[in-house]
Amino acid sequence: MKALFITIFFLLPALVPAQLKLVNDTLQMQGDSVVITANRMERKLSNVTVPVNIINAKQIQQTGSLRLTDILKEQPGLTMTSGFGAGVQLQGLNPDYTIILINGEPLVGRTAGVLDLNRIALGNIKKIEIVKGPSSSLYGSEAMAGVINIITEAGTSIPLQASLRYGTYQTMDMGINNAIATKLVFYQGFYNYYNTDGYSIRPNSSSRVTTPITRYTINQQLKINLTDNTNVSFGVRITDEKIKNDISVNNGGTTITSSGNENNTDQNYNISLNHRYNNSLKTSFRGYLTQYNSKQDLVTVSGDPYYDLLNHLFQRVENQTDWNVNKKVNVLFGAGAVWEGVKSTRYDSEKIRKNNAIQYGFTQLEWSPLDKLILIGGVRFDKNESYASAFSPKLSALYKVNTKNKIKLSIGQGFKAPDFRQIYLDFTNAAAGGYSVFGTAQAQEVINQLSQKGQIGALYDSYFKLKALSPEYSTGVHLSWDYEPNANSFYSFQLFRNDISNLIQVQQVGAYITGAQIFSYLNIGRAYTQGFELEAKQKLNKKLLLSGGYQYLETGDKDQIDQIKSGKVYTRGANGYSKLLSLSDYVGLPNNSKHKAQLKLNYYTSNGFFANFRILYRSKWAVNNTNGNEVFDNGDDFAKGYLSLHTSFGKEYKNGIYLQVGCDNITNYIDASNLPNLPGRTFFGTIKYQIFNK
Amino acid sequence: MKKALQSFTLLVVILTSVVACSKDTTATVLPITAITVNDIPADTVVGLSAQGIPITNGKYTFYSLEKNAIVPNTDSASTKWDIAFMATRILTNGGTSGTGLGGAFVYTGLFDGLKTIPTDSVFKTDNAPTSYAITTGSGKGWYTYDGLNNLITPLAGRVLVIKTASGKYAKIEIISYYKGGVTLPASASDADKLNKQRYYTFRFAYQPNGSKTF
Numbered sequence: 001m002k003a004l005f006i007t008i009f010f011l012l013p014a015l016v017p018a019q020l021k022l023v024n025d026t027l028q029m030q031g032d033s034v035v036i037t038a039n040r041m042e043r044k045l046s047n048v049t050v051p052v053n054i055i056n057a058k059q060i061q062q063t064g065s066l067r068l069t070d071i072l073k074e075q076p077g078l079t080m081t082s083g084f085g086a087g088v089q090l091q092g093l094n095p096d097y098t099i100i101l102i103n104g105e106p107l108v109g110r111t112a113g114v115l116d117l118n119r120i121a122l123g124n125i126k127k128i129e130i131v132k133g134p135s136s137s138l139y140g141s142e143a144m145a146g147v148i149n150i151i152t153e154a155g156t157s158i159p160l161q162a163s164l165r166y167g168t169y170q171t172m173d174m175g176i177n178n179a180i181a182t183k184l185v186f187y188q189g190f191y192n193y194y195n196t197d198g199y200s201i202r203p204n205s206s207s208r209v210t211t212p213i214t215r216y217t218i219n220q221q222l223k224i225n226l227t228d229n230t231n232v233s234f235g236v237r238i239t240d241e242k243i244k245n246d247i248s249v250n251n252g253g254t255t256i257t258s259s260g261n262e263n264n265t266d267q268n269y270n271i272s273l274n275h276r277y278n279n280s281l282k283t284s285f286r287g288y289l290t291q292y293n294s295k296q297d298l299v300t301v302s303g304d305p306y307y308d309l310l311n312h313l314f315q316r317v318e319n320q321t322d323w324n325v326n327k328k329v330n331v332l333f334g335a336g337a338v339w340e341g342v343k344s345t346r347y348d349s350e351k352i353r354k355n356n357a358i359q360y361g362f363t364q365l366e367w368s369p370l371d372k373l374i375l376i377g378g379v380r381f382d383k384n385e386s387y388a389s390a391f392s393p394k395l396s397a398l399y400k401v402n403t404k405n406k407i408k409l410s411i412g413q414g415f416k417a418p419d420f421r422q423i424y425l426d427f428t429n430a431a432a433g434g435y436s437v438f439g440t441a442q443a444q445e446v447i448n449q450l451s452q453k454g455q456i457g458a459l460y461d462s463y464f465k466l467k468a469l470s471p472e473y474s475t476g477v478h479l480s481w482d483y484e485p486n487a488n489s490f491y492s493f494q495l496f497r498n499d500i501s502n503l504i505q506v507q508q509v510g511a512y513i514t515g516a517q518i519f520s521y522l523n524i525g526r527a528y529t530q531g532f533e534l535e536a537k538q539k540l541n542k543k544l545l546l547s548g549g550y551q552y553l554e555t556g557d558k559d560q561i562d563q564i565k566s567g568k569v570y571t572r573g574a575n576g577y578s579k580l581l582s583l584s585d586y587v588g589l590p591n592n593s594k595h596k597a598q599l600k601l602n603y604y605t606s607n608g609f610f611a612n613f614r615i616l617y618r619s620k621w622a623v624n625n626t627n628g629n630e631v632f633d634n635g636d637d638f639a640k641g642y643l644s645l646h647t648s649f650g651k652e653y654k655n656g657i658y659l660q661v662g663c664d665n666i667t668n669y670i671d672a673s674n675l676p677n678l679p680g681r682t683f684f685g686t687i688k689y690q691i692f693n694k
Numbered sequence: 695m696k697k698a699l700q701s702f703t704l705l706v707v708i709l710t711s712v713v714a715c716s717k718d719t720t721a722t723v724l725p726i727t728a729i730t731v732n733d734i735p736a737d738t739v740v741g742l743s744a745q746g747i748p749i750t751n752g753k754y755t756f757y758s759l760e761k762n763a764i765v766p767n768t769d770s771a772s773t774k775w776d777i778a779f780m781a782t783r784i785l786t787n788g789g790t791s792g793t794g795l796g797g798a799f800v801y802t803g804l805f806d807g808l809k810t811i812p813t814d815s816v817f818k819t820d821n822a823p824t825s826y827a828i829t830t831g832s833g834k835g836w837y838t839y840d841g842l843n844n845l846i847t848p849l850a851g852r853v854l855v856i857k858t859a860s861g862k863y864a865k866i867e868i869i870s871y872y873k874g875g876v877t878l879p880a881s882a883s884d885a886d887k888l889n890k891q892r893y894y895t896f897r898f899a900y901q902p903n904g905s906k907t908f
Contacts (some may be wrong), residue, residue, distance in 0.1 A: 002861050515831055570804070570851025576869035576876070576895070578804055578850040621771035624843060624880045630833075673881050 036104070037129040037149040039364065039376055039396075040138045040333060041322055049376050049396035050135075050410045051480050053077075055128040057153075062602070062610055064648045064662040064684055066165070066173050066194065068120035068128075068150070069677070074598055074614060074646075076549030077132060077533050081591060082677045085116025089411040091132060091496055092529030092555045092592050093145035097416055097474070099135075101149040102237065105270055107140070108314045108340070109292025112196055113264035113419065119239055119266055119596035123163070123175035126153045133496065134414025134476040137394035140360060144414035144474045145498070153177070153188055160691045163658075167684030171196040190219040198244075199679050213239040223553065229276040237268040245298060260298035260306075267291045280324035287472060288316045307349055311343040314418075322368040330366040334361075341418040346427045348442070354424045357385040372495045382415075386423060386441070390415040406482040414476065418469040422504055422521045434516040437506065440469050443520040447510060457513035462522060467508065470523050474500045488539035497530040500604040510551065526558040527589065545602040552595060555588035560631045571635050572627045585634040587622050593641065595619035603649075623674055639674035645666070650686070658688035726908045728805070729762055730897040731875055737894045748888060754778040754785065759856065759864045759900045771797035773859035781892055782837055782846060782871070784828045787859035789819030794859025798827035800835055801853040805867040805897065808853050812905035817857045828854055836868050843880040844887055846871040856898075863901050865908060870895040 033056070038048045045052065055071055065071040069086040079089040087095025094114030098121075098373055099106055101602050128150050135143040158179065165173040173194045180187040194215040199520070216239070223233040241261040269291045276282040296308040319335030323462040325331055337360075340354035364378035375397050382390045396410035418440075425439040438446050443466050452457050480494040504524025510518040531553040538546050563569050564583050596618050603611040624637035645667055650660030661684065668681040725825040727762060734755055741749045756775035773794040777786040785795035797817030800806055818827040823844040829835035837848050854866040872878050875895035899908045 164779070517831075568848075572850045572869075577897070578867060580804070580851075624840065625838075626840075626845070626847055626877055626880065628838065628847045630838075 004047050005095075021388075029142045033127070035129055035382055036151065037101070037119075037147055038135075039319070039366070039378075041330070041366075046406075047374060047398065048130065049374055049398040049408055051132045051408065051496075053130040053132075055130070057126050060122050060125060060128075062648060062660075063614070063646070064165075064660060064664075064686065065122050068117040068122060070115065070147070071128070072124065072130075074600075074616060075130065076535055076598060077551045077596070078130070079591075079593065079596065080117075080677060081114065082675065084111040084114040084338055086118050086677050088148070089112035089591065090130075090145040091498065091531070091551075092553050092589065093474070093498065093500070096419075097142065097145035097414075099139055100141035101139070101146050101234065102268065102659055103151060103270070105268065105286075105290070106314070106318075107268070107292075108312045109264075109266060109294065109310070110312075110419075111294070111310065112421075118127060118213075119215075119241070119264070120150065121175070121192040121194065121215070121239070123173075123188075123192050123217075124153045124177055124188070126151050132494075133478045134392070134394070134412040134474050134498075135378045136390070136392035136414035137412060138362060138364065139381055140358075140380065140392075141390070141415060141417035141471065144416045144472070144500075147439055147552075152190070153179070158690050158692060160595065161688065162690075163686060163688035165684055165686040168682035169197050169199045169679065171682075173682070185225070186221075186223040188219075188221045190217070192217040212244040213241060215239060230274065232273050235268070235270045239266040240264070245296070260296065262294070262296045264294045265292070281321070283319065283321040286316075286318045286320075288314075290314045307345060309345045311353075312340070312690070313342075313353070314340040316340065316683070322622075327513075328368045331363070333361070333363040335361040338593075342424070346421065347439075348426040349425045354420055355385075356420075359383045362435060372400045382417075384417065387418050387468055388426065390417070390471045390473075408478070408480045408482070410476075410478045412476055413475045415471040416474075417471050418504055418521075422469060434512065434514060435519065436512075436516070437519045440466055440521050443509065445456055447518065450512075455512055455519060456518075457511045457515065459510040460508060462507045463509040463520075465522060466520055469504060469521060470502055472500065472504055472523070473504045474498050477517070480502070490535075490537040492533075493536040494533040494535075498528060498531070500525070500527045500529075502689055503527060524559075527556060528551065529555045529589075529592075536622065543603055545604075546600070547602070548597065548599045550595070550597045550623055553592055554594070555592045556586070557589065561586065564631070569629055569631055571629055571633050578628075581629065581631065581633055587632045587634060587636070590622045590625075590632050593619045593621045595641075606650035607652070609649075610651070612647065614646045616644045616646070639671060642669050642671065642675075644669050644678070656690045656692060658690065660686040662686075662687075700703075704807060710862075726899040726901055728899045730869075730895070731757075731762070732742045732875055732895050734764070734779060734894040736772075736892045736894055737781055739888055750781075750892075752780075755781045759858055760860070760862070760900055760902070761867075776858040776864070777866075778854060779894055780824040781827065784836070784854070786827045786856060786901040788857070789827070790822040791820040792859065795857060796859050799855050800828060801855050801865075803853060804851060805853050805865065805899075808855070808865055809908060811855055811863060811865075813906075815855065817855075836843055837871065840880075844884075845878060845880065846891065847877050851872055858900075862904055863906050863908075864898055866896050866898040868894060868896045874901075 033045055033054060034042050035048050035052050036042055036050050037043050038050050053075060056497040060071050063071060063074065069080055072088050077091055081087045081089050081095055088097045088098055089095060094113065095115065100115050128148065131147040133146060135147045139147055161177045163175045176191045178189045185541065196213050198212045219520055221235045223231055225231045241264045244664045245260055245262050248362045270288045272284055272286040274284040292312045294310040298306040316336060316338045318334060320334035322331060322332045338358040343350055343353045343356040347354060360380060360382040362380035364376060366376045368374045380392045392413050392415055394412035399407045400409060421439065423439045423441045427439050428434060428436040448454060476498045478494060478496045480492060483491045502523045504521050504523055505525045506519050507522045508517050509520045531551060534550045536548050540546055566587055567580055569581040570578045573579050601613045601614045619641040620638045622632040622636050623639050625632060626637045627635040644665050646664045647666065648660060648662030652658045664682045666681060670680050734757065735740035736755050737750045737752055737753055739748045743749055753767060756770055756778045758765050758774060759776040769775065770858060773787060776787055776796060785791040786796035786798045790798035797819045799815060799818055820826045836852050836854060837846050839846055848868040848871060856864045856866060858864060869875060870877055871894065873890040873893040878890060901908055
């Protein structure tokens with residue numbers, strides 16, 4: 001496969017005569033591009049009632065981003081997490097609570113709630129829309145903190161493009177895009193090969209922080225216009241990754257090293273039929289199938305095999321109808337059904353798929369009583385087979401005070417369905433003291449059986465509280481003010497608060513007679529996140545754009561706060577003696593930084609030269625509980641706050657050649673234990689060749 | 695105005711300390727001074743096997759709270775010791791562990807806050823290997839174990855209330871499980887985590903008159 005890529009790549013320039021015109025570009029201000037994700041219908045950004053950030057293809061290209069992680073980490077309000085791949089934390093909420101869509105269809109296959117964003121290649125992406133705040137009323141489970149929708153290229157004017165990038169750690173990326181666009185048929189293809197040797201930033205360690213990885217991505221999209229008003233489209237996307245693993249696990253002072261391969265495959269297939277009855281009524285039927293398969297095959301040094309499998313299958317059919325009632329009123333309604341199932345070695349049998357079926361319906365009303373005012377209300381109901389049903393309402397409003405000022409308010413409730421593992425996990429860790437974790441579906445039954453065999457030493461109160469899990473809920477309020485004094489300036493201020501209830505947490509429910517713990521899951525936690533965000537863009541002159549973002553964030557576990565207030569939580573002073581923890585020393589949820597900021601300077605000339613310089617800052621965050629209580633406070637272990645500097649520059653020639661070089665993490669900032677995903681200083685160079693339509 | 699405020703504050707401070715002093719001197723029971731003991735080894739790691747498994751001698755360190763001294767292992771079958779340490783397990787001289795009158799329970803609260811042992815307190819005795827007076831296990835007795843970073847951290851706000859071998863009372867706060875008296879950071883090397891562990895630093899107060907008041 002690799003050989004094929006290389007051959008195609010180097011043959012391209014020879015095969016195709018250079019002919020071409022440069023697509024002109026300007027520095028990107030806010031613009032008034034079309035947003036799809038925010039309210040599930042195409043609306044101009046200026047008419048969208050909820051906070052949205054848009055990242056366009058140009059930004060992705062000019063920062064030299066390869067994978068989704070690369071570009072998201074530079075966005076205001078988003079933080080990348082490490083552990084089980086690179087996840088995204090949105091406004092202080094963990095990766096579990098943000099849904100990731102590709103062209104509106106969800107990606108599945110999460111490990112411990114994290115969907116590894118390195119899975120997604122950026123080579124054919126037209127734009128990324130980030131919607132903050134609960135959007136479950138339109139998207140269902142997981143859209144609790146927000147929605148990230150990746151929209152792949154459509155209607156491109158580039159019939160053929162090939163790119164090659166090479167950088168530090170033998171990181172190579174090759175991509176080919178091809179497209180055919182006629183009146184009847186639109187076709188787009190994308191092929192990507194990515195390979196890295198990985199790196200080790202921990203001195204004297206044989207295990208690499210990022211292991212050698214090879215990834216292939218193939219994406220094919222075909223749209224056929226059957227009539228002027230009807231079209232049908234098909235899409236296939238396959239990502240395959242092979243990871244060479246050398247894992248060292250430290251167990252009670254003994255280090256066990258295993259080596260082997262991990263193979264992850266993500267397949268997505270979709271089909272949609274869109275029909276426009278007239279100017280005010282259209283409908284679309286969508287079918288979607290996706291399967292994520294993750295397989296780890298390891299052998300420990302002592303020769304013991306270790307095998308881990310996760311297979312998640314997700315199938316969905318859906319219809320959405322949009323009705324433009326009159327100039328002031330738009331209605332949409334939809335319904336769908338999902339069948340999904342997971343097979344895993346960590347359940348009672350890896351051969352039996354655990355299934356869930358969901359039927360759902362949603363509706364939304366957009367009403368514009370005044371020219372200056374847009375109101376949107378929506379609800380969705382999800383009926384689930386294996387856990388409690390969920391109801392998600394949403395209300396939002398946009399008020400255009402004048403041409404320069406806009407105020408948006410949105411209130412909504414989002415939910416996250418219990419994970420399959422929380423329902424079906426059947427895991428006993430023989431190595432680490434023999435503790436067990438049982439999902440709620442069988443916890444009581446299994447523990448009962450163990451009890452009859454005389455293996456249970458104690459049952460806690462929590463055992464008797466075990467029942468079918470309910471979804472987790474978040475109620476979010478977002479208030480934002482956009483100010484555009486002139487065509488060269490844009491400022492935005494956003495206030496947010498999310499209240500989360502029903503959080504599913506691991507809880508000890510009993511113990512074996514050996515003393516080993518038995519855990520299961522209960523809906524018990526309550527938490528909140530709140531803060532504000534600032535965004536600013538200022539065009540300094542025709543060639544320079546300065547932009548920046550800042551987020552202030554506070555988080556907390558409400559039960560912990562209650563306990564601190566009632567004087568039940570202790571900490572340790574500098575002398576090592578215990579003392580009561582005061583609320584002012586409480587830092588809230590781990591892995592959250594209070595301050596996060598970006599500053600970017602973009603330079604662009606009319607002859608195709610571009611350069612950019614980006615500074616990213618993140619303040620300290622709590623990582624380990626080290627001072628003898630169960631809460632995170634100022635006496636615990638923190639990762640240091642840090643700055644990272646990035647630059648890239650290049651030139652787009654009129655004959656279709658594009659050259660770019662860049663350097664990431666210029667100051668070589670490294671924190672091996674807390675930022676394993678941040679390699680030291682890296683360099684890259686890209687060459688791209690594209691053929692434009694005449 | 696600012697000066698006046700400062701003088702007033704000073705006055706308040708002086709008055710408060712006078713009141714505090716007079717209270718102390720009129721107390722019926724003399725306050726027991728707390729003693730801090732550093733780096734008591736508790737079956738420390740002496741080497742590594744060929745397979746890389748840590749080797750220890752598997753022996754307890756016996757301690758007398760009355761004498762504030764380590765008791766030789768040859769006196770393990772006597773009432774000369776009050777508590778004994780081996781890794782995270784702490785024994786009291788009673789029940790299955792010894793011939794004394796010893797027992798203990800874990801009190802949740804501050805060391806200084808425990809002035810008198812509540813009358814309804816139940817002193818448990820060791821019943822090896824099923825249960826110990828000072829409960830073993832992460833989060834259950836005096837410590838938590840962080841498996842990811844391989845660190846033992848004493849729980850804050852826990853006092854081990856001890857009945858000694860001779861039936862007197864004492865209270866103990868464990869400060870650290872690592873040599874030097876400070877819990878190692880998660881980023882410490884594996885070698886440090888291995889070799890500096892199993893050293894207790896604790897403070898204790900011993901009431902020789904047999905009362906439950908400190």
